[in-house]
Structures are given as C-alpha cells and as structure tokens.
Amino acid sequence: MEAAKTRVRSDACGIAILGVTKRFGPSLALDSVDLEVAPGHVTALLGRNGAGKSTLIRIIATSVLPDGGAVRVNGVDAVADPKAARSHIGLVLGEERSYFWRLSGQQNLEFFAALHGLRRPAARRAAEAALGAVGLAEVAKRRADRYSTGMRSRLGIARALLGSPSVLLLDEPTRSLDPAAASEVRTLVRDLVERRGVSVLLATHDLHEAAALANEVVVLLQGRVVARRPGGESAAELEKTVVGMTG
Amino acid sequence: MSATVDAFNSRDVARPHLLAVLAAFVRRDWTIAWSYRLPFVLGLGQGFATVGFLYFLSRLVGAHIDTSSGGLHGGYFAFSVLGTALLAFFSVTLTAFAQRLRSDQTAGTLEVLFTMPPRPTLSVLGSASYQLLYATIGNLLSILMAVAVGMRFSTTVDGGFLAGCAVLVSFALFCAVGIAFAAFVVVFKRGETLTAIGTSALMLVGGVYYPISLMPGPLRILAEVLPFTWALEILRSSLLSSSLLWARFGELCAATAVLVPFSLWLFTVALDRARRMGTLGQY
Numbered sequence: 001m002e003a004a005k006t007r008v009r010s011d012a013c014g015i016a017i018l019g020v021t022k023r024f025g026p027s028l029a030l031d032s033v034d035l036e037v038a039p040g041h042v043t044a045l046l047g048r049n050g051a052g053k054s055t056l057i058r059i060i061a062t063s064v065l066p067d068g069g070a071v072r073v074n075g076v077d078a079v080a081d082p083k084a085a086r087s088h089i090g091l092v093l094g095e096e097r098s099y100f101w102r103l104s105g106q107q108n109l110e111f112f113a114a115l116h117g118l119r120r121p122a123a124r125r126a127a128e129a130a131l132g133a134v135g136l137a138e139v140a141k142r143r144a145d146r147y148s149t150g151m152r153s154r155l156g157i158a159r160a161l162l163g164s165p166s167v168l169l170l171d172e173p174t175r176s177l178d179p180a181a182a183s184e185v186r187t188l189v190r191d192l193v194e195r196r197g198v199s200v201l202l203a204t205h206d207l208h209e210a211a212a213l214a215n216e217v218v219v220l221l222q223g224r225v226v227a228r229r230p231g232g233e234s235a236a237e238l239e240k241t242v243v244g245m246t247g
Numbered sequence: 248m249s250a251t252v253d254a255f256n257s258r259d260v261a262r263p264h265l266l267a268v269l270a271a272f273v274r275r276d277w278t279i280a281w282s283y284r285l286p287f288v289l290g291l292g293q294g295f296a297t298v299g300f301l302y303f304l305s306r307l308v309g310a311h312i313d314t315s316s317g318g319l320h321g322g323y324f325a326f327s328v329l330g331t332a333l334l335a336f337f338s339v340t341l342t343a344f345a346q347r348l349r350s351d352q353t354a355g356t357l358e359v360l361f362t363m364p365p366r367p368t369l370s371v372l373g374s375a376s377y378q379l380l381y382a383t384i385g386n387l388l389s390i391l392m393a394v395a396v397g398m399r400f401s402t403t404v405d406g407g408f409l410a411g412c413a414v415l416v417s418f419a420l421f422c423a424v425g426i427a428f429a430a431f432v433v434v435f436k437r438g439e440t441l442t443a444i445g446t447s448a449l450m451l452v453g454g455v456y457y458p459i460s461l462m463p464g465p466l467r468i469l470a471e472v473l474p475f476t477w478a479l480e481i482l483r484s485s486l487l488s489s490s491l492l493w494a495r496f497g498e499l500c501a502a503t504a505v506l507v508p509f510s511l512w513l514f515t516v517a518l519d520r521a522r523r524m525g526t527l528g529q530y
Contacts, residue, residue, distance in 0.1 A: 024525055055525065061362045065522040087262075087364045093528075097355030102279045114271030115363040115370075117263040163364065 013074050014038045014199035015060060015167055020069030022055055022223070029055045031223040032069070037216075039166070040197040042189070042231075044210035046238070047220035048246050053203035054094075056220075057169045060201065061091045073167050087116075090165030092156045094172035101145035105136055105155050108144055109162060116163035130158035133188060135181070149176040157185060161192075168192065170202045174209060186212055207235040207242070221246045263365045269373050276377030290381070294335065294389030301327045302396055319458065321401060321487030328393040329486065330455035332386045333417070333479050338446045339382035340421035343375035344429035345438045349530075352436065358528035367518055368511055371429055372422070379418075406485035413485070413496060417478040420503040423510040430510070430517035436530060454479055474502040 015037040022030040030052045037043045045053045058064040060071055062082035071078040071085075078085035099108050109127035110120075118126055131140045134154040139147065147155065153176045160168060168189070174182035186209060192198045193213075204210055210217055211234055219227035219242055226245045229238065280287050305324035312323055319326050348371060351357035360374075361367045390398075402410070428445075432438040449455065452462065452470040459470040470476050477499050484490040521527045 022525075029525075058358075058525070058528075063358050063362050063522060063527050064525045065519065067523075083364065083366055086362055089362070091359070091362050093359070095355055098359045100275060100279060100354070100356065102282045103275065107275070107278060111271055111275045112359075112363065114267060114274075115263055115360075115365055117267070117364065119267065159359075 013166075014041065015043075015201055016070070016072040017056070017060070018070045020056070020059060020066045020071060022052075022059065022064065022066050028223050030059070030066070033220075033223070033225055035201075035218060035225070037167075037199040037201050039199050040193055041215040042193055042200040042202060042213045044214035044217045045201065045203040045220060046205070046207070046210060046217060046242050050222075051220040051246070052223040053220055054171055055223075057091075057171050057201065057203055060167075061089055061169055062086055087163065088166050090160030090163060090168045092160045092168070092170045092173045094175050099144040099152065099155060102143060104141050104143050105131055105147065105151075105158075106140040108155065109158060112159050113162045118162070126162050127158075130161045131155075133161060134158045135184060150178060150181050153177055154181065154185070157188070166196075166198055168198050168200045170200060170204075172204055173202070174204075174206065182206075182209070189213060207238045211235040211238055217241075219245050263369075265369065268365050268369055269376050272370075272373030273377045273380060276374075280377070280381070291385050291388060294332075294385050295392055297331055297335075298328060298389050298393045298396070301331065302393075321399060321483075324393070325398045325400075325487050326458075326483065327456055328390065328398055329482055330453070330479060332390060333475070333482065334446070334449060334453060334455045335389075336382060336386055336418070337421050337424075337449060337475060339378055340375075340418070340425040341428060341445050342425070342442045343378040343382075344371055344422075344425040345432045345442055347371075347374035347378065348429045348432050349437070349439075352432075352530040355528070361518070361527060368426075368514055371426065371514065375422075375425065379422075400486050401489055402486045403489050405491055406489050409485045409491050409493070409496060410482050413478055413481040413499065416496070416499050416503050417475075419507055420474055420478070420499070423503065423506040426510040426514050427506075430514040433514070433517040433521050433527075449473075449475055452476075474499055474506075477502075 015035065017033060017035040020030055020033045033052070033056060035043065045056065047053055055064060059066050060073060060078060062078055062085055066079065073085040074088045076085045076088065100111070103111070106127050109130055110123045113123035113126045128137070128140070131137050134157050136151060136154055136158060139151065144152065144155065153173065157173055170189070174185050177185060189200060190213060193200055200213070202210070202213060215231040217229040217231065217233070217238060218225055227241055229241055302324060305322065305327065309323045312319060314320060314322055348357065351360060351374065360370045363370070428438055428442055431441060452459070452466055453473065454470060454476050459467055459476060462470060477495050481492050481495050481499065484492050
C-alpha cells in the first residue's frame, strides 16, 4: 500500500486511484483497481451487478475503507484524511431513501448546505439554485415524502451540487428517471463538466448514458478492470465490449 | 430542468463551524418535531404527570421518613423531583445518540451524513442536540411546576453555582455514555435493549427514589462508584441543604475527563470498523 501511495502524484487533481483492493469476508469486491479521472472529464464505470462499481464509489466517498491501494481526491489522500477529501466530493447514491421525509425539498437541501459550511442566507440561495438546476423549483416547498421516485432522484443530484464539488460521484443517478428527465440530468452533468471542470465518476448500466457523457469507459468484472475504452463510442459498440467481457 | 450551474458560488462554501452545524441539526429536528404538533406539546407536559405522582407520594411517605440524612433535607418531594429530573436527563442522553443514529440508519441518511464535510462525531452530536434541548426545557418546566406546588430550595449563590456546574459536567458525562451506546449501534445496529437496561439499572441503584444508604452492601457499593449518584448527591446537597461537595465535584470532573475522550475514541473505532466492513449504509 505504501508503494502504491508513492506512485500517485501528490498534486493530482480530480480522482486518482491506484491498486485499490477491497475484500468483504471471502468475497473479493475490488482487485487492484487503477483509475484516473482528470478535471473536466467523465469516466463511466460499467459492469454487471456486484462487479464492484458501487464499492469503488463508496471508497472514494470515504464511507468504505479499502484494504489496500491509494485514493486521492483533488490531491488529498482520502484514506488518511477523509474529512478533507469529503469537502471536494458530491455524492449521488442510487437509492431514493436518504432524505428527511417530513422536511420539504428546500428544507432538506438547506440542512445539507449548512453541513457544507454555508451560512443560512447562502444555504437558502444554494438550495434554491440546486432545486432550480434539477427542475424541482416548483415543488421546493413540498415535503420529500410526497415527491415521486424521479423527483427524489433529482433531489439527490441537487444535494450533491450544494458544496460546489470539484468531484462528482454518481451511482446510477438516472435509474428512476423517465427519459426526458434523464436527458436533462445528462445535460446538467455535461454543463458542470464543461463549465466548471468537475471530474465525474459515473456508475451506470445505461450504455446510452455512458456513450453520451463519458471521456473514458471502464468495465469492471468481479472487482477487476477488464476493459478500458475511449469516449466517443456508440452505445452499440459499448454493448459489444461489455457483453464480450462480462458475458 | 434548467442547467444553472453558474448559480453555485463556491466562495459561499466554508469550513463548517461547530455551532452552525449544531444549529442546523436543531433546526432540522425542530421542524420535524413541529410537524407532529400534538406529540410535541404532550411530550413537554410529560414531566407534569411525574411531578404530580411524586407530590402525592411524598404526602403519603413524607410524614414517615427521617429527613435529617441521606440527602432528604428538603423533604421527600424535593429529593425525588431532583432525582427524577436527573434520571430523565440521563435517560435522554443515553438514548438520544443511539436512537437518532438508528433512525438515520433506517432512513438511509446515515451514510450521506457521514460523507459530508463535518466529522462524523460532530454529526452524531448534532443529531442528538435537539432532543437534549427539548429534554432540558421539559425538565425545567417540571421543576417549575414542582416549585409551584411546594418544592423549596435551600441554597446559596455558591450552591447554585456548584449545582449549575454539576449539571453541565453531568451533561458532558452523560453524553459520553450516550456516544458509547451510539458506537454500539454503529456496529450491532440495535441497541434499544441495552439503553432500556441502563435506565432501569439507574432507577434501581442511582438513588433516584430512595437514598442509597437504604440499599444492601453490594448494591450500595455499586451505587457509590456510579458518577450518576455523585452528580445527584452534589445537586441535592447544594440545592436542598446548602452543603457544597467540591471534592465530589472534582471526582465527577475527573470521570468526565476520562469518559469523554474514551467514548469519542470508541465511536471512531466503531465507525472505522463499519467502514472496513462496508456496513455503514446497512440497517
């Protein structure tokens, strides 16, 4: 692990992962995974269920500790200094829970904005801007338990934007969205990448999404990187790669 | 949906300040609690029933007890009101951290909270802060009611000062125990039974309803080594008989100085274990 650490550039921006390994009991979730996502780039993680995509995202987000390897977020060692790393990260988990149901969308976001260090007026502005960015401004005052599944997904994306992150970790962000809403989320992500230089790691099963957004596609199988493809390939080409590698 | 990324101003984002984080948690839980108005109001009045019960109990037993010792100088009513107030406070601190953490586990918010910039220990402290504030207000209302129906203090400025200090130090001590229970919940997920046992055990040996001098040898020894009974002893002495137990207060401070860092360390260990096992988001 020490050797791996020294090989990661300390001034690296974006995400730099080297030799990350994770085992849950007898099961090897990640096996010596290397990955870099430069600022202003999107890397899509593809692979079957259980391939290790979510585990990798959780390791970068600091909610899971790796057994070995190095993880740097904007040059910060996320294993040694998770607190500093977290201030660079916006995390979108695929699940639609994770909100305070009795609070409105606006109140949920104002609370999380305060945890990012925003004072009340700034928190309110950030919450309004985030809700506007994901198309929830009109239902900002509605309680989260009255949101549809798609609205909750968008609320999760809005929450990830609150701290002006330079790294976005998206775990199936459009899983519950209708095609139009999913397309709008992709537009938003592209905009963040192009205009803000945000680094995005996107775990998805949607090959069209990967094709539309990614500068690089990484395919995981049983915790190992089995293929890397440059961006620009069509969904059909990606399908060939993924099916060919993962069966 | 409009992609208004320019609306996010990174200059607004700063290092989260301790008080601002605690205030955000209090605001969140206040808003949630106020959305259930009837339970909110009933909860505040819950202590009134206890005070009423103790009032009538003291009329029954008060005439038959020796009030010259065992902290009973102010009579049984004052003795038991202070005891139940401190027990209620302890019970809330014991359960608030674990309960809130458990609720965040089941709601799916725990993993999100722990991937936010504040330290997880601060988030856990923040999560319980509303409940602690609410319990403090409820306790003060109960004591005010007790005073209204006849409870009398016999204290001095120094006594009031010592009692205030003892409450603050006890608060930190009880929080430490609560955080240790929260560590248990992080690892084992369910800790309700353990917290219920803790509260019941204190009712038995904490000297809440009767002086610990009444208990048989082994139980009395157990009671005498509990910092809870020290805190209660200091409160009763300084508020009901103007007797200042500074040495006891020193022992209480020492126990707190040991337990607070220990519980924070324990919580960090539990959290690291959950992060290693990948169980932070599980319930």
